[in-house]
Amino acid sequence: xxxxxxxxxxxxxxRQILKAIVxxxxxxxxxxxxxYILQSQQLGCSAATxxxxxxxxxxxxxxxxxxASAGRxxxxxxxxxxxxxxxxxxxxxxxxxxxxNHLLRSKMGELDQILTAASNLASNLTNYTGIAIKPRVSxxxxxxxxxxxxxxxxxxxxxxxxxxxxxxKHLHPITPVSQDAVALLADVLNDCVSTRLADQITLPxxxxxxxxxxxxxxxxxxxxxxxxxxxxxxxxxxxxxxxxNRLLQYPEYxxxxxxxxxLGTLENKEDILNLVAQGSNEDVNVVIGSExxxxxxxxxxxxxxxxxxxxxxxxxxxxxxxxxxxxxxxxATLEGLSGNISDMIHTNKQLNGGTxxxxxxxx
Amino acid sequence: xxxxxxxxxxxxxxRQILKAIVxxxxxxxxxxxxxYILQSQQLGCSAATxxxxxxxxxxxxxxxxxxASAGRxxxxxxxxxxxxxxxxxxxxxxxxxxxxNHLLRSKMGELDQILTAASNLASNLTNYTGIAIKPRVSxxxxxxxxxxxxxxxxxxxxxxxxxxxxxxKHLHPITPVSQDAVALLADVLNDCVSTRLADQITLPxxxxxxxxxxxxxxxxxxxxxxxxxxxxxxxxxxxxxxxxNRLLQYPEYxxxxxxxxxLGTLENKEDILNLVAQGSNEDVNVVIGSExxxxxxxxxxxxxxxxxxxxxxxxxxxxxxxxxxxxxxxxATLEGLSGNISDMIHTNKQLNGGTxxxxxxxx
DNA sequence: GTTAGCACTCGGCTCGCTTGAGTGCTAAAA
DNA sequence: TTTTAGCACTCAAGCGAGCCGAGTGCTAAC
Numbered sequence: 001x002x003x004x005x006x007x008x009x010x011x012x013x014x015r016q017i018l019k020a021i022v023x024x025x026x027x028x029x030x031x032x033x034x035x036y037i038l039q040s041q042q043l044g045c046s047a048a049t050x051x052x053x054x055x056x057x058x059x060x061x062x063x064x065x066x067x068a069s070a071g072r073x074x075x076x077x078x079x080x081x082x083x084x085x086x087x088x089x090x091x092x093x094x095x096x097x098x099x100x101n102h103l104l105r106s107k108m109g110e111l112d113q114i115l116t117a118a119s120n121l122a123s124n125l126t127n128y129t130g131i132a133i134k135p136r137v138s139x140x141x142x143x144x145x146x147x148x149x150x151x152x153x154x155x156x157x158x159x160x161x162x163x164x165x166x167x168x169k170h171l172h173p174i175t176p177v178s179q180d181a182v183a184l185l186a187d188v189l190n191d192c193v194s195t196r197l198a199d200q201i202t203l204p205x206x207x208x209x210x211x212x213x214x215x216x217x218x219x220x221x222x223x224x225x226x227x228x229x230x231x232x233x234x235x236x237x238x239x240x241x242x243x244x245n246r247l248l249q250y251p252e253y254x255x256x257x258x259x260x261x262x263l264g265t266l267e268n269k270e271d272i273l274n275l276v277a278q279g280s281n282e283d284v285n286v287v288i289g290s291e292x293x294x295x296x297x298x299x300x301x302x303x304x305x306x307x308x309x310x311x312x313x314x315x316x317x318x319x320x321x322x323x324x325x326x327x328x329x330x331x332a333t334l335e336g337l338s339g340n341i342s343d344m345i346h347t348n349k350q351l352n353g354g355t356x357x358x359x360x361x362x363x
Numbered sequence: 364x365x366x367x368x369x370x371x372x373x374x375x376x377x378r379q380i381l382k383a384i385v386x387x388x389x390x391x392x393x394x395x396x397x398x399y400i401l402q403s404q405q406l407g408c409s410a411a412t413x414x415x416x417x418x419x420x421x422x423x424x425x426x427x428x429x430x431a432s433a434g435r436x437x438x439x440x441x442x443x444x445x446x447x448x449x450x451x452x453x454x455x456x457x458x459x460x461x462x463x464n465h466l467l468r469s470k471m472g473e474l475d476q477i478l479t480a481a482s483n484l485a486s487n488l489t490n491y492t493g494i495a496i497k498p499r500v501s502x503x504x505x506x507x508x509x510x511x512x513x514x515x516x517x518x519x520x521x522x523x524x525x526x527x528x529x530x531x532k533h534l535h536p537i538t539p540v541s542q543d544a545v546a547l548l549a550d551v552l553n554d555c556v557s558t559r560l561a562d563q564i565t566l567p568x569x570x571x572x573x574x575x576x577x578x579x580x581x582x583x584x585x586x587x588x589x590x591x592x593x594x595x596x597x598x599x600x601x602x603x604x605x606x607x608n609r610l611l612q613y614p615e616y617x618x619x620x621x622x623x624x625x626l627g628t629l630e631n632k633e634d635i636l637n638l639v640a641q642g643s644n645e646d647v648n649v650v651i652g653s654e655x656x657x658x659x660x661x662x663x664x665x666x667x668x669x670x671x672x673x674x675x676x677x678x679x680x681x682x683x684x685x686x687x688x689x690x691x692x693x694x695a696t697l698e699g700l701s702g703n704i705s706d707m708i709h710t711n712k713q714l715n716g717g718t719x720x721x722x723x724x725x726x
Numbered sequence: 727g728t729t730a731g732c733a734c735t736c737g738g739c740t741c742g743c744t745t746g747a748g749t750g751c752t753a754a755a756a
Numbered sequence: 757t758t759t760t761a762g763c764a765c766t767c768a769a770g771c772g773a774g775c776c777g778a779g780t781g782c783t784a785a786c
Binding site: 394396397398410414415417418428431432433434 | 746747748749750
């Protein structure tokens with residue numbers, strides 16, 4: 001009974017045929033006919049039987065026919081079933097593993113850089129478009145402030161967030177300030193603002209700050225405005241795309257409309273950031289075409305894997321491409337990459353005693 | 364004689380015909396025939412005469428014929444002559460000016476953000492792909508260091524460059540350090556390293572730093588390594604692209620190869636950063652197809668305007684698109700945008716005493 | 727339930743035809 | 757010498773007919 005459920009009532013033969021069709025279609029992109037299945041698979045039956053099965057699979061919604069006298073192609077439901085139940089585990093070649101190790105190890109840097117490198121690598125290894133994401137973080141606070149005095153009309157405000165990100169703002173006060181005032185400002189901010197969320201900074205707190213700043217209380221107003229901006233920026237999320245040109249090799253994107261849709265989505269970022277925000281934090285997520293509510297994704301698939309540190313999603317890497325994506329390979333690649341990245345950001349100390357710099361995160 | 368020279372020996376009529384052809388071609392993208400010129404222009408001669416002139420213009424290299432029985436299209440030389448001598452000044456609509464003002468003023472922030480907003484705007488207003496560039500800076504030094512102590516195994520190094528950019532690195536020393544040691548490190552770095560270029564940091568200097576750090580001399584090695592990395596990153600330049608999808612509306616990019624070439628170039632960034640680095644610092648630069656040594660640009664044109672502050676190029680905005688670009692409009696738009704940006708970054712003090720300016724922050 | 731056979735469908739390709747925009751050339755006019 | 761009118765020529769693009777072949781659905785027999 002469980003097996004029946006998991007297989008959604010598909011006989012073993014139907015599953016084998018469906019898998020063969022998806023595999024073949026992923027490879028050439030053309031419709032797959034009964035004759036091809038007959039000779040590629042070893043199921044002891046004739047083409048006519050296969051045709052019957054295919055007709056039933058179509059009726060069940062797993063296959064589609066582009067036109068009456070063509071073979072079948074998988075429907076979105078077909079891909080979904082394939083990804084959930086039929087897919088074979090792809091084993092990365094030693095060469096691929098070596099590439100991951102080499103590039104990521106050499107590109108040690110802040111999380112930003114690691115993610116960008118990883119998205120590049122994902123694109124290279126899979127031949128689809130890679131994306132690197134820094135997700136929206138809603139409940140972020142600032143854990144530490146610092147100020148750098150440059151001249152009486154110019155100082156820099158530095159903020160370290162609870163996720164470890166460092167942000168800076170240049171400030172140009174109208175009335176000249178002293179180095180001491182700027183230093184005091186950092187102390188006051190650390191005492192009054194840090195570890196508080198935006199909506200926990202109340203008027204009494206601001207008044208206390210102003211009183212502690214004494215003659216330089218005028219600084220508080222402008223600084224607080226910048227802090228709000230800064231928190232808002234953190235809230236936005238970021239996304240980098242690499243390997244757009246790889247899309248062009250897939251005939252599905254010679255349809256200008258599909259290409260335009262996808263490029264528009266990549267441009268926008270909003271839609272994809274939302275999808276990633278909604279996704280599971282643990283697994284690799286697969287979004288197939290119109291499964292998402294994002295209409296523009298209709299003819300494409302998105303696969304992504306969040307990078308988790310200390311229970312927080314600090315980033316994600318992914319791949320975007322045509323529906324007939326080589327899911328097996330993409331899943332394996334993203335798993336491999338994310339494993340490496342997690343290792344990197346969890347190794348706090350390094351062998352060489354040098355720097356190790358897990359970018360945006362907190363310890 | 365001077366006029367002759369400036370017009371490269373083209374009679375007034377030839378210039379009028381050439382301009383009419385370029386204008387028409389920019390608009391429809393098709394070859395332009397003698398008949399069209401006859402009725403669009405008021406030059407008192409017949410189609411046959413125009414044909415003769417066109418034949419001569421072709422011989423001189425300003426026009427090309429896609430095939431024997433088609434009209435003419437401008438050659439790269441033709442575009443160049445058009446841009447240099449024939450172009451009419453485009454006057455921005457009040458609506459366009461309002462858009463620039465509104466969006467840029469509302470997007471006050473660090474230079475990064477301004478540039479990105481400007482490139483978006485350039486793309487919107489012109490209907491081509493916009494780019495925002497932070498150029499390579501070769502002779503950059505660090506003007507100020509700061510450190511932020513987080514815990515005995517984790518501190519942050521902050522560096523402010525001579526161009527005002529702020530960069531940060533997380534460091535995780537193997538042996539625990541004290542807050543005082545980290546603070547001392549900042550002082551030592553400010554005394555010994557700041558204002559020096561990378562190749563001016565010699566062994567004696569490093570030894571002096573180690574001696575001043577006392578028991579914590581072990582920190583110096585790892586920090587110096589990060590500083591080198593940081594300087595290397597500054598050296599790289601950055602580029603953001605917006606509105607790639609706009610390219611698809613131009614039939615020249617339905618040629619998959621051309622599109623692939625251009626997308627590849629946009630991906631790479633190297634080529635365009637080089638072009639911008641070579642360009643004039645003052646004017647709007649126009650690079651028409653194979654004029655540049657970048658082969659992949661063969662079927663596209665790049666127009667960009669550097670943003671200069673205190674004699675240094677701190678950024679650039681530009682537009683990339685097909686050869687038959689509406690140069691008049693693009694030139695006007697970029698001039699307008701860069702004017703606004705310059706105003707913004709030169710206003711050191713703001714009415715509200717708020718922020719402004721140059722910063723590229725790192726997390 | 728499976729198979730063999732057959733008629734049918736339909737996209738994609740090729741071929742030839744027509745159309746029309748646009749040219750170059752020549753010979754006459756200015 | 758320059759301009760013009762006229763004419764023959766060229767060639768891409770669009771259209772439709774026709775063929776091909778892969779692949780189907782259906783039916784009748786196993």
